[in-house]
Amino acid sequence: MNLSTRIAVIGIGNDFRHDDGVGWAVVARLAERAAERPLPGATTLLACDGDPARLITLWEDVGLAIVVDAAHAHPGHPGRLHRLELDGGQLTQTDSATSSHGLGLGDAVELARELDRLPGQLVVYAVEGANSTLGTGLSAPVAAVVEPLTERIAEEIALHVGSVRSR
Numbered sequence: 001m002n003l004s005t006r007i008a009v010i011g012i013g014n015d016f017r018h019d020d021g022v023g024w025a026v027v028a029r030l031a032e033r034a035a036e037r038p039l040p041g042a043t044t045l046l047a048c049d050g051d052p053a054r055l056i057t058l059w060e061d062v063g064l065a066i067v068v069d070a071a072h073a074h075p076g077h078p079g080r081l082h083r084l085e086l087d088g089g090q091l092t093q094t095d096s097a098t099s100s101h102g103l104g105l106g107d108a109v110e111l112a113r114e115l116d117r118l119p120g121q122l123v124v125y126a127v128e129g130a131n132s133t134l135g136t137g138l139s140a141p142v143a144a145v146v147e148p149l150t151e152r153i154a155e156e157i158a159l160h161v162g163s164v165r166s167r
Helices: 018-036 052-059 105-115 140-165
Strands: 007-012 043-048 064-072 081-087 090-092 121-128
Touching: 007 018, 007 052, 007 140, 018 043, 018 064, 018 121, 018 140, 043 052, 052 064, 052 105, 064 140, 121 140
Parallel strands: 007 043, 007 064, 064 121
Antiparallel strands: 081 090, 081 121
């Protein structure tokens, strides 16, 4: 299989810390959606706790890695979505949103760059959360983002597959 056609969608989070589970919720919704509208055969849906070594392993040798994570921003707007893309080995972002994990995505990108183990393309969707205390269930503003983000990711996958086929 051509590596450029392999796609990984990785939800980062913790289902037991309310909005921190948004990444896992999006991956679960993509899996439900795929039962009716299958994703390309080279697409894998994965959940991760955000550990840098695990992230690198999950996105290694893929053409497109899409990561979904909860984020904190100051000032915060729960449910606001940020899209970041890897550019020259650095995640480009134009705002103050950061991962809800102390270590994780930024560290994984830096380490993967040093080890030459970055995916061909890396896109991060960060969703600003309202509540990361212990407990289950997403807050209303974060839950409202899950379905539109699921559709947006499915469209991004289709665009990637289309661009690979046209090469």
